[in-house]
Amino acid sequence: MLNAVRWCVSAERDATTDELHVTPQVLAQGLREIDPQQSLNTAALDRVFSILVSEGVTSSSSRPSTASSPRWTFNVDSQVRRFRQVRTVDELARATARPAAPNLFLGVPPTQLRIGSAISGSLSKTRVFVLMPFGPAWSGKVYEAITQGCFEAAGSAAVVERADEITETGSITQQIQDRIRQADILIADLTATNGNVMYELGYADALGKTVIPVNQDVAASPFDVSVHRQIPYVLHDLPALSQDVKAFVATALERRA
Missing domain, CATH: 3.40.50.450 (Rossmann fold)
Incomplete structure (x- = not known):
């Protein structure tokens, strides 16, 4: 998960458009560049996608229903820059923490x-x-x-x-x-x-x-x-x-x- 966040930050920084479009294939390739030994089967990529979306790393996402489309896609924009200093799981938790409703x-x-x-x-x-x-x-x-x-x-x-x-x-x-x-x-x-x-x-x-x-x-x-x-x-x-x-x-x- 940390590698996925690191890759999103790096890829958004190097992107030539305001919003980076990511498919399962693009994400898998990026994660292999960070860790060539990492196992990246379909189930693992799906879990990473779900966590990235739920924790607010992505700006938008979709799950097309047609067989000819990728299983899912997501976009990343400049909001991901708030994760630039994340190096550990604890730092990731703090970066994604949602403030409690004021009592x-x-x-x-x-x-x-x-x-x-x-x-x-x-x-x-x-x-x-x-x-x-x-x-x-x-x-x-x-x-x-x-x-x-x-x-x-x-x-x-x-x-x-x-x-x-x-x-x-x-x-x-x-x-x-x-x-x-x-x-x-x-x-x-x-x-x-x-x-x-x-x-x-x-x-x-x-x-x-x-x-x-x-x-x-x-x-x-x-x-x-x-x-x-x-x-x-x-x-x-x-x-x-x-x-x-x-x-x-x-x-x-x-x-x-």
Whole structure:
């Protein structure tokens, strides 16, 4: 099962379309690439399919009734990226856990109730575009922490992306501008005052977009940026960054609801 989730994450990342279409044959081939010794009979593939669907790894699925069609198919989209950090069964269980319904008689914290109401009130996707440098060694882990916070706040409705994940041909600058215009929420890492990030931040600000700034060194921010509230973070405590992003995204969703 873990191999199947790992393959879905990897295949979606490398896909040239917004949604990856998977048949039993495609899944079997992908799993053999991860573990050539793995036994993959029809019954085993059917069990993997059922678990992937029930745990929300897939975006849609079908079981055609005609003999000429595959036994089943499923699609995977960018929602699967929330499983990127899954390495163990326990991590998979946490990633797929469904929050319990709030019990008003047990004193559920108001913040939890606000987050739940914001999510239930939005049936469409919540598009989050992340503005940040790609070159530094810390970039990947920070992006994963930001992504985790977004999914914890918005659940499966979140679609999180940054510029290096765009797989379309054309002008990179135009594509980034398009993503900024389309985004519901933007998260900008202002660490080291990267020139590209500052340009993109200015474009988003001119459009009146909701921007959540994060920064490893808030004190070093340029004056025009320093007057805005930023999320400070440190690399040795990225779970704290995830929680702060979760809180800010939840507030943004609440305002949209």
